[in-house]
Amino acid sequence: MKPNNNTPSCLLGLQLNETGALRGRRLYDARSLHVSLRQLRMLHAVVDCNGFTGAANHLHLSQSAISYSIAKLQEQLGVCLLKVEGRKAYVTEEGRTLLERSRNLMHEALELEVLAEKLRDGLGSEVRLVVDGNFPNKLLMWALRQFDKEAGHTQVALKEAGPAEAENLLRDHGAHLAISSNVPRGFAADPLIFIEMIAVAHPMHPLFQLHRALTVQDLENQVEVVVSGSVTPPLASRRNSARRVPPWHVSGIDRAINALSEGFGYAWLPRHHLEPLLQKHSLRMLPLEGIAAQTSMLHLVYCNPIRLHAGARKLAEILQDISGESSHGQVGAASNGDQGTASLP
Numbered sequence: 001m002k003p004n005n006n007t008p009s010c011l012l013g014l015q016l017n018e019t020g021a022l023r024g025r026r027l028y029d030a031r032s033l034h035v036s037l038r039q040l041r042m043l044h045a046v047v048d049c050n051g052f053t054g055a056a057n058h059l060h061l062s063q064s065a066i067s068y069s070i071a072k073l074q075e076q077l078g079v080c081l082l083k084v085e086g087r088k089a090y091v092t093e094e095g096r097t098l099l100e101r102s103r104n105l106m107h108e109a110l111e112l113e114v115l116a117e118k119l120r121d122g123l124g125s126e127v128r129l130v131v132d133g134n135f136p137n138k139l140l141m142w143a144l145r146q147f148d149k150e151a152g153h154t155q156v157a158l159k160e161a162g163p164a165e166a167e168n169l170l171r172d173h174g175a176h177l178a179i180s181s182n183v184p185r186g187f188a189a190d191p192l193i194f195i196e197m198i199a200v201a202h203p204m205h206p207l208f209q210l211h212r213a214l215t216v217q218d219l220e221n222q223v224e225v226v227v228s229g230s231v232t233p234p235l236a237s238r239r240n241s242a243r244r245v246p247p248w249h250v251s252g253i254d255r256a257i258n259a260l261s262e263g264f265g266y267a268w269l270p271r272h273h274l275e276p277l278l279q280k281h282s283l284r285m286l287p288l289e290g291i292a293a294q295t296s297m298l299h300l301v302y303c304n305p306i307r308l309h310a311g312a313r314k315l316a317e318i319l320q321d322i323s324g325e326s327s328h329g330q331v332g333a334a335s336n337g338d339q340g341t342a343s344l345p
Contacts, residue, residue, distance in 0.1 A: 034076040037109050040102050042066045043073065043081060047091050047099060111153065127312045128157045130166045130178040132298055133253055134195050134230065134270045139326055143318045150318070154311040160252075162229020170303050176312040178301040179319070181230075189299040193323040197294045199286040200274060201266035213289035220244050223265035225256045257283075268294070 045055035046066065056063045074081050081095035091099065127147075131140060144156060161169065163182035169175040170187060183189040199219075201207060207214055207222060224247045248265060250256050256267050257274075260283055271293070277283045285292065300319060302308060308316075 035073065037106065039069050039073040040106060042069050043095070043099065044102070044106065046070065046082065046089055047095075051087065051089050053087075125153075125311075126155045126157055127177070127315050128159075128169075128175045129315065130159050130161050130169050130175045130180070132162065132166070132179050132181060132230075133160055133227065134181070134296065135179050135193070135298055136195075136270075136272050136326070138272075139193075139322055143315070143322050146318050146322070147315050151311050151314050154314075156315065164229060166301070170301060173303060176303050176308060177316055177319075178303075179298055180301055181296055181298055183299050183301055187301050187303070188305045189301040190320065192298045192300045192320065193326065194295045194297055196271045197268045197296055198271050198274065198292070199266055199268050199288060200260060200278075200283045201286055202260055202263045203281060203284045204263060205266065207266065207286060208284065213287050215289050219266070223248055225250060225259050225265040225267040227251075227253055227256050227267075227269075 042055065042059065042061075045058050046052055049055045049058050052063045052066055055061075055066050059066070070082060077098075079094045079098070080092050081098060082089045082091055084090075144158075147154075147156065159169070159175070161178075163180050166175070166178040166180045167182065167184040170178055170184060179192060205222075207218060210218065221244055223245050226247045226249050228249045228251055230253075248259065250259060253269060253273055256269060257277070259265060260267055261277075266286060271278075274283060278285070300316060302316070
């Protein structure tokens with residue numbers, strides 16, 4: 001096919017690359033199609049509505065139009081699909097086979113039309129979201145469930161990543177949105193939620209045997225389990241140069257919790273991940289001198305807020321609404337018995 005002056009620019013590349021060899025490989029170019037979606041829809045209606053009268057009422061068409069269309073379908077296929085006895089129509093075995101095989105086709109055709117409507121409205125077919133491991137999983141699931149209700153035909157590609165990987169994905173346009181503790185230079189972002197970080201260890205850890213408030217010097221002599229790529233609390237940052245025992249770097253919060261549960265080291269972790277373990281006394285908060293908890297701010301970072309499609313904007317709004325409603329934007333707020341809270345920069 002040769003392009004002409006009236007050919008849309010978005011189709012030129014497709015037409016210029018459409019060689020005869022390529023067309024020969026496509027099944028639908030090797031033979032003509034005799035079945036239309038309209039005919040199949042009428043066949044489904046006759047069977048599902050128990051006859052031509054019910055199908056006519058359901059489709060708002062005349063019985064004669066439906067009867068003619070199905071007769072034409074049977075003629076085109078050379079197969080008897082329905083047997084009419086009196087005023088009732090019975091599906092044949094061949095008709096039932098075609099009916100069952102075509103249900104998925106009808107469903108996919110409907111989804112294709114809905115997707116086209118979403119694309120027309122600017123929702124986009126996919127939103128790529130990168131999430132920091134410290135973001136509460138419950139809030140994430142709530143947000144994704146709400147997004148599915150409001151923009152169900154826009155898929156979400158989800159990836160968990162630390163700040164460094166999230167920045168790389170944003171710069172490479174591999175993500176539309178990122179929930180991260182770090183806002184890379186040149187990117188727009190909104191504050192999303194405070195995460196409370198607490199220092200915990202196994203109840204039998206040697207630090208608890210001191211039976212007093214712990215100092216920075218006490219921690220220097222113990223192994224710290226650090227989640228790779230996670231934010232470092234200020235207390236840990238101030239003592240990095242004086243550390244006497246090398247830290248253990250693990251890939252995720254679950255692996256850190258596993259290490260702690262086996263009695264290895266201590267760690268700064270989000271309280272919301274630890275509540276069940278604290279309640280069961282599987283882990284305990286370290287009695288730090290002068291401070292019991294620290295907070296970390298997670299931000300919602302935009303790859304390009306100006307060119308963000310409607311689907312990504314909708315997901316961003318839902319994340320902001322749900323995070324804001326959760327304890328007024330703070331997860332694991334300090335209790336009255338805590339000694340104080342230090343905020344990260």
